[in-house]
Amino acid sequence: MTTFIIRRILISIPVFLGITFIVFVFIALAPGDASSAFVRPEFAADPVAIAKVRERLGLDQPLPIRYIRWLGAALTGELGYRIDTGVAIADDVWRTLKNSAILMGTALIFGLLVGVPLGVLSAVRQYSKLDFLLTGITFLGISIPSFLLGLGGLWLLGLQLDLIPIGGMTTVGKENDFFDFLRHLALPALILGFGYAATFLRYTRASMLEVINSDYIATARAKGLPNRIVINRHAFRNALIPIITILALSLPELIGGAVVTEQVFTWPGMGQSLVDGVGNRDFYLIMGITLVLAFVVLLANLIADVAYGFADPRIRRS
Amino acid sequence: MSVQEPLAVTITRPTRTQKIESPRRRTIRRFLRHRLALVGLIAIIAIIVLAIVGSEEAALAQNTEIANMPPGTITWTTKEFVKDMTTCTDPNDLSTCKNLRDANGKSVRAEVEHVQTFLLGTDGLGRDVLSRVLVGGRVSLIVAFASVLLSTLIGVIVGVISGYLGGRTDATLMRIVDVALSFPVILLLLVVSALIGPGLSTLILMIGVVTWARGARIVRGQVLALRSATFIEAAKVIGVSDRRMIISHVLPNTIAPIVVLATFGVASVVIFEAGLSYLGLGIQPPTPSWGNLVNGARTITVLERYIWQWVPAALAIVTMVLAVNFVGDGLRDAFDQRSTNDR
Numbered sequence: 001m002t003t004f005i006i007r008r009i010l011i012s013i014p015v016f017l018g019i020t021f022i023v024f025v026f027i028a029l030a031p032g033d034a035s036s037a038f039v040r041p042e043f044a045a046d047p048v049a050i051a052k053v054r055e056r057l058g059l060d061q062p063l064p065i066r067y068i069r070w071l072g073a074a075l076t077g078e079l080g081y082r083i084d085t086g087v088a089i090a091d092d093v094w095r096t097l098k099n100s101a102i103l104m105g106t107a108l109i110f111g112l113l114v115g116v117p118l119g120v121l122s123a124v125r126q127y128s129k130l131d132f133l134l135t136g137i138t139f140l141g142i143s144i145p146s147f148l149l150g151l152g153g154l155w156l157l158g159l160q161l162d163l164i165p166i167g168g169m170t171t172v173g174k175e176n177d178f179f180d181f182l183r184h185l186a187l188p189a190l191i192l193g194f195g196y197a198a199t200f201l202r203y204t205r206a207s208m209l210e211v212i213n214s215d216y217i218a219t220a221r222a223k224g225l226p227n228r229i230v231i232n233r234h235a236f237r238n239a240l241i242p243i244i245t246i247l248a249l250s251l252p253e254l255i256g257g258a259v260v261t262e263q264v265f266t267w268p269g270m271g272q273s274l275v276d277g278v279g280n281r282d283f284y285l286i287m288g289i290t291l292v293l294a295f296v297v298l299l300a301n302l303i304a305d306v307a308y309g310f311a312d313p314r315i316r317r318s
Numbered sequence: 319m320s321v322q323e324p325l326a327v328t329i330t331r332p333t334r335t336q337k338i339e340s341p342r343r344r345t346i347r348r349f350l351r352h353r354l355a356l357v358g359l360i361a362i363i364a365i366i367v368l369a370i371v372g373s374e375e376a377a378l379a380q381n382t383e384i385a386n387m388p389p390g391t392i393t394w395t396t397k398e399f400v401k402d403m404t405t406c407t408d409p410n411d412l413s414t415c416k417n418l419r420d421a422n423g424k425s426v427r428a429e430v431e432h433v434q435t436f437l438l439g440t441d442g443l444g445r446d447v448l449s450r451v452l453v454g455g456r457v458s459l460i461v462a463f464a465s466v467l468l469s470t471l472i473g474v475i476v477g478v479i480s481g482y483l484g485g486r487t488d489a490t491l492m493r494i495v496d497v498a499l500s501f502p503v504i505l506l507l508l509v510v511s512a513l514i515g516p517g518l519s520t521l522i523l524m525i526g527v528v529t530w531a532r533g534a535r536i537v538r539g540q541v542l543a544l545r546s547a548t549f550i551e552a553a554k555v556i557g558v559s560d561r562r563m564i565i566s567h568v569l570p571n572t573i574a575p576i577v578v579l580a581t582f583g584v585a586s587v588v589i590f591e592a593g594l595s596y597l598g599l600g601i602q603p604p605t606p607s608w609g610n611l612v613n614g615a616r617t618i619t620v621l622e623r624y625i626w627q628w629v630p631a632a633l634a635i636v637t638m639v640l641a642v643n644f645v646g647d648g649l650r651d652a653f654d655q656r657s658t659n660d661r
Contacts, residue, residue, distance in 0.1 A: 018497040023509060030513030143640045145589045147596060148632045151615050159622045166618065259504050260593040263616075274505065275597060278512035286509055293502045301500060 008305045012298040017071075019294040020287070024067050027283055074291055080284030084276065089288040092273060097292060099169060100269030104258060106189040108250065111196025116243065118197070119204025123212060124231060134201060141198025149191045150264040157187060167266035188265040192258060196250065203246050207239040241308065248304030251296065345574075348652040355648020361641035365634070369459055372452025377606055381444035389439040389626050393431060400426045439626040441614065451630045454606035458635075461521055461607070462587040468526030470580045473533020474572070478564055480534065481541025492538070498531035507590065511599045521600060525587055533579055540572040574653035581646035585639045592635050608635050 054060045058069060073079070079089035122134045158166040164187050165171060174180040211217065212235055220230045259271030266272070270289060277285035339347070349355060383394050403409075405416040417425040438447035480491040510524050544550055544567075553567050588608070594600035595609025596616075603610055611631035615621040620628060 014493070015497050015500055019501055022497075022501075023506065026506070026509055027513060139640070139643065143585070143643050144636050145592060145639070147593060148612065148635060151612070151621065151628070151632065155621055155625065159618075259508065260596055263597060274508060278508050278599070281513065290502075290505060293505055297500045297502060 023290045079288040083282045093288045096270045096273045107192035110193030115197035115200025119201040122205045123208030138198045146195045147260040147264045207242045211235045211239045244307045248300045251300030345652045352648035354644045358641040358644030369455035376449035377453040385444045387440045391435045395429045397427045398430045450606040457607040461591045462584045464522045465525035466583040469530045472530035476534040477537025481538040495531045578650045585642040
């Protein structure tokens with residue numbers, strides 16, 4: 001198992017470098033660079049002054065060298081400072097990462113707790129009225145973009161019924177009020193959770209149906225085992241493997257996938273930070289976020305691989 | 319104890335009058351039986367027709383006199399110069415006439431009443447929301463179809479090369495696919511559109527280039543499976559060239575999963591475009607798109623009081639995505655040759 005994990009980690013290193021390098025190149029190729037922010041306005045048209053600043057910032061170096069310098073600094077935790085607020089990017093990224101993780105983690109847990117059991121139920125009672133109803137709702141959940149659902153929710157619950165606050169994570173002056181925080185969290189988490197629940201329901205149902213129709217389930221039934229044990233012990237365990245994949249694939253989205261929904265609810269998460277960074281052309285902020293995203297993506301893939309290994313001994317051995 | 323009956327085998331050969339259904343006919347027939355898919359298809363066609371008939375002129379014509387009007391017939395008055403009909407050089411064209419002047423030589427102005435019906439009201443600049451939704455649909459659909467076409471094209475080419483050539487080429491290409499698949503797509507889209515500058519063609523190019531990897535992987539899988547198929551071997555034996563082999567033997571057999579993937583792709587690009595434009599990083603106003611019409615709802619006033627300005631576009635997005643997903647589902651079931659559920 002250890003060699004398996006080590007091998008997976010080694011494989012993911014080039015992927016990590018690939019992701020960060022591609023984004024680095026894209027930003028570097030874009031017109032305009034950080035030098036314009038550091039040249040005094042009266043020298044803005046002076047090529048000598050600009051060249052000096054570029055040299056001081058290391059922007060005159062070729063791309064690969066600049067990338068390696070950034071990477072070197074980044075690996076020691078030095079990510080630079082935000083252009084707009086001057087806050088250290090490492091701190092900023094850490095704070096927004098936590099906020100995003102709270103929102104998306106709640107949504108994901110909701111999605112799992114609702115989607116998986118209902119998926120099993122839907123599969124066990126295939127073609128029943130309940131199954132049709134659940135499949136229909138799932139279809140809606142997958143098709144309606146969560147940011148539109150969010151807008152609708154804000155309009156109805158926030159503006160018409162005045163039940164929830166219309167955005168943000170806390171009310172000014174109530175920063176330590178846990179109940180107030182929950183009121184802010186509820187709608188975005190529910191809406192994102194609904195999307196997750198729909199996805200999990202769909203895959204759980206499909207995966208359960210495949211397992212239920214296999215021979216060993218017929219055998220278990222033929223032995224006279226009660227239905228509950230057949231479903232819970234024999235079928236569900238094997239149906240879990242594809243669900244692990246979906247779970248792992250949605251982990252990176254935990255951080256980066258809800259950019260638009262975070263904007264709708266002005267949730268101070270990573271998506272918000274990314275949009276700020278992009279809007280201000282804040283090179284180091286974008287790179288800092290990319291670094292974290294790439295790391296989370298690979299970590300998620302690694303977790304998935306390891307989880308497969310545990311769930312299916314055949315994968316471990318090969 | 320049971321008496322084994324002699325195994326009677328009757329082979330019914332299809333006579334000339336009996337038609338064997340071709341796989342394509344079977345697919346079409348099964349698709350048409352899929353009621354929701356059919357509804358979806360009709361909805362898509364309707365949306366496309368509406369998007370085509372939308373008037374760009376009406377979508378862009380501003381009139382601040384009638385800003386933020388709710389759906390209905392609006393009556394408003396403007397003061398306009400009265401024309402002196404005797405001065406017209408061309409009696410059919412009022413712009414050739416001089417203004418009517420009073421005794422002091424001042425131009426005479428009169429109140430003119432305008433009546434116009436706006437089925438979906440007007441926006442903050444007095445533009446017709448209905449026209450904007452229709453033309454916005456055109457823009458959004460062009461982005462969706464074009465970028466999916468591009469992404470599919472790249473995916474098929476990479477997949478075929480990878481699967482057919484195999485070896486080191488395959489290994490390298492699949493590594494690249496791995497990177498592309500684990501790439502946080504929204505990150506790249508945001509960065510590129512913000513830094514290079516958004517626009518219709520940039521958006522199409524970007525989405526196409528970012529989303530090809532899944533198609534490539536699927537096509538490669540299909541090609542690998544086909545490589546060992548008997549009919550491919552047979553074709554090889556009779557000396558079919560590589561080009562011919564790919565074009566007339568390999569590609570047609572990879573069509574089914576590609577069509578299904580592309581269909582779902584259209585749905586996800588509609589959502590992508592909407593999200594990006596909502597953030598203000600997609601299609602830029604005054605050109606409307608479904609996404610940037612919903613963008614209006616970023617201000618609380620529009621979200622709360624002018625719902626006719628963002629709800630129609632939001633509903634259009636949802637309808638389109640639902641319809642495309644229905645069709646995708648129907649296609650997947652229809653193509654599924656393993657399926658014994660031959661309704």
